[in-house]
Amino acid sequence: MKAFHCSEIACDEFPVGPPLVPWIGNLLSLDPARPERSYAACAARYGPIYHVRLGALQQVVLSDPHLIREAFGRAEISARPDTAINTFIVDRSGLICSSGELWRETRRFTLHHLGSLGMGKTSLEPYIQGQVSAFMERVLEPSCGAPLSLDTPLNSAIINIIWRLVASEEVDITDDSMSGVLRRQGAIIGASARLVLLDTVPWLAPLLEPLLVDKRHIAAEFGALLEETFTPVLRRHRDTLPADGDAPRDYMDAMLMEQRRRPELMTDWHMLMSVLHLFFAGSDTTATTLRWALGFLCQRPDVQRRLQAELDAEVGRQRPPTLADRQRLPFTEAVILETQRLGDLLPVLVPHQTTAPVTVGGYRLPAGVQVIGNVQAVHRSARYFAEPLQFRPERFIDAQGQFQPDKNVMAFSVGRRQCLGESLARAELFLFLTAFLQKFSFCWPEGDQQEMAEDPKYHLVRCPLPFKLVPELR
Ligand code: HEM
Numbered sequence: 001m002k003a004f005h006c007s008e009i010a011c012d013e014f015p016v017g018p019p020l021v022p023w024i025g026n027l028l029s030l031d032p033a034r035p036e037r038s039y040a041a042c043a044a045r046y047g048p049i050y051h052v053r054l055g056a057l058q059q060v061v062l063s064d065p066h067l068i069r070e071a072f073g074r075a076e077i078s079a080r081p082d083t084a085i086n087t088f089i090v091d092r093s094g095l096i097c098s099s100g101e102l103w104r105e106t107r108r109f110t111l112h113h114l115g116s117l118g119m120g121k122t123s124l125e126p127y128i129q130g131q132v133s134a135f136m137e138r139v140l141e142p143s144c145g146a147p148l149s150l151d152t153p154l155n156s157a158i159i160n161i162i163w164r165l166v167a168s169e170e171v172d173i174t175d176d177s178m179s180g181v182l183r184r185q186g187a188i189i190g191a192s193a194r195l196v197l198l199d200t201v202p203w204l205a206p207l208l209e210p211l212l213v214d215k216r217h218i219a220a221e222f223g224a225l226l227e228e229t230f231t232p233v234l235r236r237h238r239d240t241l242p243a244d245g246d247a248p249r250d251y252m253d254a255m256l257m258e259q260r261r262r263p264e265l266m267t268d269w270h271m272l273m274s275v276l277h278l279f280f281a282g283s284d285t286t287a288t289t290l291r292w293a294l295g296f297l298c299q300r301p302d303v304q305r306r307l308q309a310e311l312d313a314e315v316g317r318q319r320p321p322t323l324a325d326r327q328r329l330p331f332t333e334a335v336i337l338e339t340q341r342l343g344d345l346l347p348v349l350v351p352h353q354t355t356a357p358v359t360v361g362g363y364r365l366p367a368g369v370q371v372i373g374n375v376q377a378v379h380r381s382a383r384y385f386a387e388p389l390q391f392r393p394e395r396f397i398d399a400q401g402q403f404q405p406d407k408n409v410m411a412f413s414v415g416r417r418q419c420l421g422e423s424l425a426r427a428e429l430f431l432f433l434t435a436f437l438q439k440f441s442f443c444w445p446e447g448d449q450q451e452m453a454e455d456p457k458y459h460l461v462r463c464p465l466p467f468k469l470v471p472e473l474r
Pocket of ligand 1: 072095096097107162277278281282283285286289345346349350351411412413414416417418419420421422424425
């Protein structure tokens with residue numbers, strides 16, 4: 001990693017931040033497990049743009065929606081940091097972790113092919129509805145009246161949708177194997193988390209590394225995960241790849257065909273990492289948002305009843321809701337947006353890094369600085385949202401009863417690296433939630449008023465504390 005020291009760059013161009021301790025900077029004041037909390041405390045003191053230095057690592061933290069929009073729209077702020085974790089585990093490859101030409105080409109290619117395969121189009125709708133129906137028949141109906149944890153089967157239903165686009169495969173809704181893959185990946189990231197420390201003191205890396213992490217073990221675990229789940233699927237696709245000129249069956253086919261044309265871009269490793277990134281980015285995020293939504297609706301039965309009344313009036317109970325119903329369901333749209341605001345899945349998004357000197361908020365930042373979009377600070381700011389800690393979907397309904405989306409909810413981020421799967425995620429959230437609430441009501445188990453708080457053990461995606469709810473047929 002390239003380390004930047006105050007002597008090498010124009011420090012006086014950084015925005016003000018908390019006082020720096022010699023050598024370690026602000027290292028001791030950051031909680032590495034929950035950085036958004038430390039960032040929020042600093043934002044309260046130093047304002048919407050400030051600078052922190054974590055050992056050798058320079059960060060500029062943005063807690064204002066206009067600044068986040070300005071920064072993330074810049075080409076010079078669209079790289080991913082060369083962190084130890086990025087370098088060691090994925091070798092700066094794959095859709096989420098790559099930068100520069102490799103990332104630009106892969107993102108364009110992926111948007112094109114996932115679009116052709118149905119992402120963001122009505123052609124995928126029947127498949128999503130099929131997963132919703134299977135989930136309701138196999139999981140919700142048999143559990144009516146009894147406490148139910150949604151984790152595994154909900155993950156499987158959501159994974160099936162992205163996995164169909166990527167690999168034309170699906171698992172049975174009650175099959176735990178794909179959720180197991182998610183858990184294993186979470187454990188690998190958890191075990192590698194201490195690598196972050198190496199970014200702050202790169203000059204001590206050779207000394208510290210063997211003490212902090214068992215790199216051989218992590219590499220073996222990651223290798224086993226790939227070999228058991230992802231590599232065989234890629235191999236099967238390669239063995240049965242359609243001829244040039246034929247339509248690809250799925251994203252893996254499209255990548256392999258591109259590899260024939262551009263082997264230097266689509267290496268096997270980059271393909272595997274991109275597939276892995278789609279698998280994780282496209283499943284855990286949406287399934288967890290749905291869990292937040294159902295939890296909030298158990299906590300607020302009045303909101304649940306209002307949403308169901310809107311569904312009954314506009315869709316009825318005879319046919320499944322479709323994406324075309326969105327326009328007529330403003331309150332439902334408001335519930336989804338409010339869930340994303342308060343659920344705050346990725347409170348500080350995914351870090352960006354500057355690749356050249358660039359101006360943000362009037363400050364000239366050098367290359368090599370991490371830029372953090374602290375959207376939780378925006379989502380919880382009373383300046384943008386009255387009573388920000390309350391679940392109040394009606395804040396997005398105007399005087400005419402219409403849904404008013406609010407640009408300050410930035411759950412999918414903004415700018416050049418904005419979530420690539422946003423259209424798919426929005427379709428999934430809408431179709432799952434409306435179909436569930438059309439047929440079922442949900443409440444907490446008797447005498448078990450559960451609290452909707454974040455699970456302190458989460459990695460990457462902010463999850464609610466594990467909870468059980470009781471589905472009842474309407
Ligand atoms: C509710 C669900 C989702 C949320 C809240 C979410 C949020 C995000 C966020 C905050 C980022 C980082 C943006 C940045 O770096 O500025 C991101 C990136 C990404 N998301 Fe999503 N996402 C969701 C669902 C999905 C789905 C369904 C897919 C599947 C196609 C997906 C694929 C990706 C990819 C590939 C990236 C990396 C984009 C890049 O680096 O250029 N996401 N997402």
